[in-house]
Amino acid sequence: MKTLRHETEVVVRFSEVDSLHIVWHGHYVRYFEDAREAFGLKYGIHYLDVQKAGYSTPIVKVQCDYKRSLKYGDTALVDATFVNSEAAKLIFAFTIRNKETKEVIATGETVQVFLDANKELCLTNPPFFSAWKKSNSIE
Amino acid sequence: MKTLRHETEVVVRFSEVDSLHIVWHGHYVRYFEDAREAFGLKYGIHYLDVQKAGYSTPIVKVQCDYKRSLKYGDTALVDATFVNSEAAKLIFAFTIRNKETKEVIATGETVQVFLDANKELCLTNPPFFSAWKKSNSIE
Amino acid sequence: MKTLRHETEVVVRFSEVDSLHIVWHGHYVRYFEDAREAFGLKYGIHYLDVQKAGYSTPIVKVQCDYKRSLKYGDTALVDATFVNSEAAKLIFAFTIRNKETKEVIATGETVQVFLDANKELCLTNPPFFSAWKKSNSIE
Amino acid sequence: MKTLRHETEVVVRFSEVDSLHIVWHGHYVRYFEDAREAFGLKYGIHYLDVQKAGYSTPIVKVQCDYKRSLKYGDTALVDATFVNSEAAKLIFAFTIRNKETKEVIATGETVQVFLDANKELCLTNPPFFSAWKKSNSIE
Numbered sequence: 001m002k003t004l005r006h007e008t009e010v011v012v013r014f015s016e017v018d019s020l021h022i023v024w025h026g027h028y029v030r031y032f033e034d035a036r037e038a039f040g041l042k043y044g045i046h047y048l049d050v051q052k053a054g055y056s057t058p059i060v061k062v063q064c065d066y067k068r069s070l071k072y073g074d075t076a077l078v079d080a081t082f083v084n085s086e087a088a089k090l091i092f093a094f095t096i097r098n099k100e101t102k103e104v105i106a107t108g109e110t111v112q113v114f115l116d117a118n119k120e121l122c123l124t125n126p127p128f129f130s131a132w133k134k135s136n137s138i139e
Numbered sequence: 140m141k142t143l144r145h146e147t148e149v150v151v152r153f154s155e156v157d158s159l160h161i162v163w164h165g166h167y168v169r170y171f172e173d174a175r176e177a178f179g180l181k182y183g184i185h186y187l188d189v190q191k192a193g194y195s196t197p198i199v200k201v202q203c204d205y206k207r208s209l210k211y212g213d214t215a216l217v218d219a220t221f222v223n224s225e226a227a228k229l230i231f232a233f234t235i236r237n238k239e240t241k242e243v244i245a246t247g248e249t250v251q252v253f254l255d256a257n258k259e260l261c262l263t264n265p266p267f268f269s270a271w272k273k274s275n276s277i278e
Numbered sequence: 279m280k281t282l283r284h285e286t287e288v289v290v291r292f293s294e295v296d297s298l299h300i301v302w303h304g305h306y307v308r309y310f311e312d313a314r315e316a317f318g319l320k321y322g323i324h325y326l327d328v329q330k331a332g333y334s335t336p337i338v339k340v341q342c343d344y345k346r347s348l349k350y351g352d353t354a355l356v357d358a359t360f361v362n363s364e365a366a367k368l369i370f371a372f373t374i375r376n377k378e379t380k381e382v383i384a385t386g387e388t389v390q391v392f393l394d395a396n397k398e399l400c401l402t403n404p405p406f407f408s409a410w411k412k413s414n415s416i417e
Numbered sequence: 418m419k420t421l422r423h424e425t426e427v428v429v430r431f432s433e434v435d436s437l438h439i440v441w442h443g444h445y446v447r448y449f450e451d452a453r454e455a456f457g458l459k460y461g462i463h464y465l466d467v468q469k470a471g472y473s474t475p476i477v478k479v480q481c482d483y484k485r486s487l488k489y490g491d492t493a494l495v496d497a498t499f500v501n502s503e504a505a506k507l508i509f510a511f512t513i514r515n516k517e518t519k520e521v522i523a524t525g526e527t528v529q530v531f532l533d534a535n536k537e538l539c540l541t542n543p544p545f546f547s548a549w550k551k552s553n554s555i556e
């Protein structure tokens with residue numbers, strides 16, 4: 001089984017740095033989304049692909065563990081790895097590193113579920129997602 | 140002719156303060172919106188009222204002039220005043236004061252236009268807006 | 279032992295609602311911070327109190343579980359409850375409810391550590407925090 | 418006299434799109450800052466260069482005129498052009514275009530002043546800024 005992952009570069013913005021001179025913790029959720037979107041573009045499972053298939057994938061869980069901090073001038077490398085699951089869920093694990101020092105800054109996870117066109121929760125994988133997994137040699 | 144105005148209290152959030160220990164300038168646009176929404180609730184011209192009437196009111200201009208700064212722990216008073224215009228526009232003038240010192244922190248303006256249900260620009264005031272002006276003794 | 283909790287009202291802002299017409303998940307981290315700051319003001323353990331004592335309390339963990347969604351026009355009630363711990367940590371549990379329907383929208387947790395004036399991690403509770411716990415009949 | 422300009426690519430993020438399915442107007446201020454920072458990195462007048470010289474450059478004015486909108490999936494090209502001035506100010510003019518259609522989405526301007534190490538307003542150009550202008554054949 002293949003592991004699908006994608007690394008995205010995020011340059012720390014001035015507006016993201018708080019009065020302690022580090023990136024405010026809430027912005028990491030956006031960094032995760034940046035990585036998830038870049039992953040989606042690369043592997044054909046972007047929000048717009050999901051939408052075209054008639055589904056939406058709201059977030060039901062976010063977790064972030066902060067190990068070190070990022071400061072203004074830093075660039076982060078955000079790795080998004082697809083985590084396979086038997087449940088009808090879209091799970092990603094994230095690792096944020098400092099591009100220069102390679103130190104791990106934070107790790108995290110997001111879990112998404114599938115809603116169909118009627119906004120009903122899908123209890124089994126929607127066909128487009130099963131097909132996507134198959135075409136990427138997952139399972 | 141009456142002047143319609145409303146003052147909203149905004150407590151500076153930790154996440155809004157930048158590494159210079161002042162509120163990052165971009166957040167003032169949100170403070171303006173907070174004041175505009177509170178004005179709308181009070182005078183019955185909230186986004187949801189506009190939407191119910193079948194219109195939307197996208198912003199076509201924002202301006203902000205910064206005189207002083209706000210720091211963490213400060214509370215801002217944001218005054219939104221309706222600016223009457225012959226054009227089919229929704230114009231607000233804003234003044235942000237420090238609640239404690241009463242100093243003027245910033246002034247600004249937003250201009251919105253009316254789009255009808257087909258997302259076409261309204262060249263004259265939509266009926267609901269003319270009625271709203273009349274009922275508030277404007278013009 | 280007393281349970282310390284505080285409930286904060288957060289009005290959903292237009293800018294916080296995404297194209298799915300619900301509050302974007304990342305904003306909940308800010309709602310948690312709003313509740314944590316209001317709790318701190320009430321119980322004398324606000325960021326500014328911590329800073330005055332010579333410490334800072336960076337976030338080392340955020341978790342949020344989303345059960346339902348909030349839409350524009352909704353008001354959220356965010357409950358922050360202090361979670362006592364033997365470790366030198368500041369832990370809060372959060373519950374977000376819809377003010378009108380009382381439904382639970384999300385639950386979550388944040389964990390903070392103490393850094394002293396030299397930005398060194400405190401392995402035991404700083405004196406001001408022990409004193410705060412005592413004065414609030416915790417432990 | 419040379420014209421200094423730099424164009425930055427900004428990919429619209431999911432979290433930036435509002436319930437009208439367009440980028441919320443307040444985010445354009447951040448797009449301007451993205452462009453200003455990229456300009457600064459290219460021409461050696463980045464926030465960090467300014468800071469190293471012992472100054473800070475708070476924003477005293479922001480203006481944005483919105484002509485069209487950006488939606489999810491769009492990429493914006495943000496052009497930042499240095500506007501020379503006899504006053505001790507750092508002025509940029511911005512044009513945001515849709516990368517694909519080349520349509521102008523918005524134009525805007527930011528004005529910054531110089532504060533010295535004592536946070537006093539500089540009434541004349543700080544030496545590092547005069548030197549920077551000279552080395553770039555401005556004036």
